[in-house]
Amino acid sequence: MAYDVMIASAMADKTKADLVAKRLRALKFKVRYDAKREHTTPSSRDINDANKSGAVLVLWSKTAADKASPDNEWVEAIAHLARALKDALFQADLDSATPNEPFDKDERFRISGMGPKRIPAGFHALVDALGAAQGRKDLSDFLKIAAGDTAAKDAWKKAHPKDPIAGTAKKKAPAKKPTAKKQAAKKPTAKTPAAPPAPEPEKPVEETAPDTEAAAVPAATSELASEETLTPKIKLNPPRSPSAMPYRRPSPASLVDEEREDIGWTIIGPVLGGIALMMILAWVFRSGQAGTGGADEARLRAIGNAGLPALVEACPPGQVPRSLIEIPPLRTGTIVDDTEEETPEDE
Known part of the structure; x- marks a missing residue:
């Protein structure tokens, strides 16, 4: 969630920081102030909220500016982060203490002496500066209006219709009470038990003349026959032999497959x-x-x-060819003496 203003102050200045937060919230600023803070090192949530806020208001005091105070680390860390952002750092003095460098050279609003019934001039200037950063005007004029002067407040709202202060919440219309007729219609009526359905009339049984063969059957067999007619019969479908199966003419597709198999075997065989x-x-x-x-x-x-x-x-196996054992002797040819030089014949 993005905030308009994030307040950074020492834990010892909780009472004054609460008062500043209430004043700013009365002017419809979205303020982020952790009154239950106990840690002295900035958490990830503190850093994220400082980056998302449009302005970071640092409240300097003796405790916040004291290097020996363990809370000084948290306040200065948030102040350094806001100073690194563009036009995000706003400073105010709660007393006569001077912050450390480089914050002592930046602009600071003096709001010392502010109480529940007293608003110093420095707070008016601070409100105008915060409003200008949000694109709002004449917030200090609205602060100067007395609490009971509704006419002046209405005139200021008409002059600034787009300001969040001028926006009034729509009142919810009171819920209409249901009339007596609607209440009677909504009241649950006692349900009367439905009457059981009337039994169907029994069909007359047709009397048939007994046959001569049926008259001869004893009464016990007639009772069994009546029970068999009442109970459904279970039909069994035993498997039939292929010879008993009816002949079915083969389909053309199956004949084509058989012909292809025959042709294949005639070639492969x-x-x-x-x-x-x-x-x-x-x-x-x-x-x-x-x-x-x-x-x-x-x-x-x-x-x-x-x-x-x-x-x-x-x-045969186990023997050596004769050609490998019997090697024919080398035969010498005619010996030619080529060491002597030929003498040329005299012409």
Whole structure:
């Protein structure tokens, strides 16, 4: 909630601060004054209310200005906060004490000696300054009007129709008393118990001539038959076998699905059969071809890059191929002596 004025004073000056708050409230100022304050360090609520208020009025006294007083910290903290705001700090002296720097150089209104029946000139100037900050005029003139001079007050209100003092609360119209007829209509009437519904007439039972077979049935069986007709019969629906079920013609959609399944199996079946045949043939012919050995094998190895298939020599398990053990000896060719220089022939 935003306030018009927040009052900051020492706890020892509670009586004078209460009087200032009442005077300002009589002029329709929204005043924030914590008369029950006991803390000496500004709380978060104190700081928020100081920031939201249009003006902060600091009341200086000997206690408030005394550095040795524990309450001086709270008063000066609020004063410093208001001084940092634009045009928010208003100061008044409750006695002859001078505040500390830098507040001793700022403007202060002297309201010492103010009491319940005495309003000093400094308070008139303070009221005009606070009113100007709120856009209000001639508040000191309203203070000078005597309490019983209603004509002067009405004239001031007419001259300042937009001022909060001129605004009068609408009186609530007295509630109309209900007339005798309305009261009688509103009075609850004793409810008479409703009469029970008349019983329905019994339908005459049609008399039928007894058959010859029914006459032969004993009386006990006739009584059981009458009880069976009165009690509802429970119908049981036992499960029926598929052969007993009536034939239902399949829908076109189900026929299409069956045809699609048949076509799929006709295609997938041969493919799976071909794959199985290939696997069987690969298992049968899993061993490699045996080499012919000798010159043919060497010849095939020599021309292996020409595209002929390379033949692998197969041997029984546990044995080593002969080609790895028997290494053919190296054969030397003709020896050529190339150390001697050729002598040129004489022409």
